[in-house]
Amino acid sequence: MASELIAAAEPQTESMATRQAYGDALVALGETYPEVVALDADLAVSTQSIKFGKQFPERFFNIGAAEANMMSISTGLAASGKVPYASTFAIFATSRSYDQVRLGIAHNELKVRIGASHGGVSLGEDGASHQMIEDIALMRAMPKMQVIVPADYNQAYTAVIESYERFDGPMYMRFGRPKTPVVYSEIPETLGTGVDVLREGKDISIFTCGHMVWRGLEAAETLEREDGVEAEVVNVSIIKPIDSQSVLRSLAKTGVAVTAEEHRVVGGLGDAIRQVAAEQHPVPVFALGMQDEFGVSGTAEACMEHFGLTASGIADLAREALLKKPIVQHPPIQGGPWS
Amino acid sequence: MAHLKPVPDPTPEPPSKAGGKPSVAELNRYATVLRIQCVRMLAVAKSGHLDSSLSAADIVAALYYRVLRHDPSNPKWPERDRFVLSKGHAAPIQYAALAEHGYFPAEDLMGLRQIGSHLQGHPDMTRTPGIEVSTGSLGQGLSMSVGICLAMRLDELSDISQVFTVMSDGDCQEGESWEGAMSAAHFGLSNLTAIVDYNHLQTDGTTEEVMDTGDVRAKFEAFGWDAVEIDGHDMDAIVESLERSRTIDRPAAIVCQTKKGRGVSFMEDRFGFHGKPPSAEQAEQAMEELEATYKEQTKSLEGGA
Secondary structure, rough: HHHHHHHHHHOOOEOOOOOHHHHHHHHHHHHOOOEEEEEEEEHHHHHHHHHHHHHOOOEEOOOOOHHHHHHHHHHHHHHOEEEEEEEHHHHHHHHHHHHHHHHHHHHOOOOOOEEOOOOOHHHOOOOOOOOOOHHHHHHHHOOOOOOEOOOOHHHHHHHHHHHOOOOOOEEEEEOOOOEOOOOOOOOOOOOOOEEEEEOOOOEEEEEEEEHHHHHHHHHHHHHOOOOHEEEEEEEEEEEHHHHHHHHHHHHHHHHHEEEEEEEEOOOOOOHHHHHHHHHHHHOOOOEEEOOOOOOOOOOOOHHHHHHHOOHHHHHHHHHHHOOOOOOOOOOOOOOOOOO | OOOOOOOOOOOOOOOOEEEEEEEEEHHHHHHHHHHHHHHHHHHHHHOOOOHHHHHHHHHHHHHHHHHHOOOOOOOOOOOEEEEEEEEHHHHHHHHHHHHHOOOOOHHHHOOOOOOOOOOOOOOOOOOOOOOOOOOOOOOOHHHHHHHHHHHHHHHHOOOOOOOOEEEEHHHHHHHHHHHHHHHHHOOOOOEEEEEEOOOOEEEEEEEHHHHHOOOHHHHHHOOEEEEEEEOOOOOOHHHHHHHHHHOOOOOOOEEEEOOOOOOOOOOOOHHHOOOOOOOHHHHHHHHHHHHHHHHHHHHHHHHHH
16 A cells, blocks of 8 residues: 555655655545544644645644643554654654653554654754754654654655554654755655665765755765765665664775764764664764754754755765774674674 | 451442442442552552552542443453543552453452563553553643544544543643643543542642642633532542533543542551552551451441342
């Protein structure tokens, strides 16, 4: 069924926000599966859950500005056989309602999908109070919670469709506010293992997620053109549970890596990769992301630039990393807990 | 050790006065049985919230023995009424009721709070049959119940099944409870009953000293609920208000004035027992008192038959 829904969808060829895919795919799920319900906390236009709400008003619940309540209501719905898609900004879906998500949804391993839009600093003008830069860390730390960060509209569409059929248990999905360039020219058939090599290279691995994926591809172009460096660009859409074998394959090939994410350098994609590297193939891994700082107001693009979350930021870090690349490469350690 | 004596067998049952359902006098005795089980469990576990369990014993007995439509042989019966213990720390009283109804073997009760037991410190839906949702972090139970009611509405069960949620004074201090109350009224949930076991004592002192919740009944009413206040140890009033709540066309709150540690003289309405298990001596004394109550209740039931 998931494959039919994906095949039937129209791929985007222009820049489009990943949250749009959430709204569109949710409608497709609603048409196919009567158990699907959607909730929002007074942000239905922003999260795009409004599309589902218009189509299926009896299965859509606007809880108002009460995110904790929304998560516990989702728990009750899921415990009664429904599959809730609880939608709000990333900041309210995680830090504001962590306890409700933790005990109600994660602990009970309920099939609730948290559709978190406006992740990261590219939320822009609203500033630090709304820019969530530690959600991936919070949700990775939560037992049983799966964490998905799609790269563009087309992959986000696949993620939402697959979230119903392919995955059990609780899931956190991070979407973004601004339009994002196309990374996948088609709507991918599947997320696969969640670790996708978009561009092969032998000199350095660039692990990216979300809005940083297209920037990673751009950085690789620059590195090739200006430095003659063959960078491998890897999109990690399933950050937890991470496919360590695929990560390891790239690390073993290149021997050095940078990670790039619109998130704190603590607890997110960078640490997920470093965990794999430290245990199985200790090579240098440098993380690009938010340092010990909060976001600021500005346009999406200005915010990204302010914090160095750009293609040139990735390229610069990669050049630094290449200077520290060990000359002798050791084979990966086998048989660790990650294998 | 007196507290390890087997629980008195509540059979044979005297003829019922409520058309096959247990009478109020019988319910009072069932409440004593549940209290005895709680003392035994806590004495063995040496951990848990005995006084909070005892204050809710009459409410829980009325629900499980008379009001709830449930089938212990089929805990997932779709048309069942739901019981949600928002004050999850009173888990022992629910465990006792579930065991007495055969949801799991009574000997499991002695594993409370121990490694390898399915009876966790707070209710766990993934481990224990008969638990609808996991609770224990105060304030979440009412919101979860709203979600259950919304699912029932989609499944066209709203006119059949009632959701009963037992809350505490602590629950009423959590903001989320009032978010839940607001949404229950907004969605017009006519099959939701919130029962507040208002025992006036919490961990750090009396509720009035720590954080006075004010008039809880009036608060529910202000949120658009039907709200009544009763003596939470008056079995007649409990049964009547629970049954009445089924007939109301909006969410119904029953604020029960209760005493913490009810049924055990040295604990009743006394500060300092919250979260403290009884010592061996205290458990023995509590068992003696409760067994005496049980005998008295049996005698009057036989006399009245």
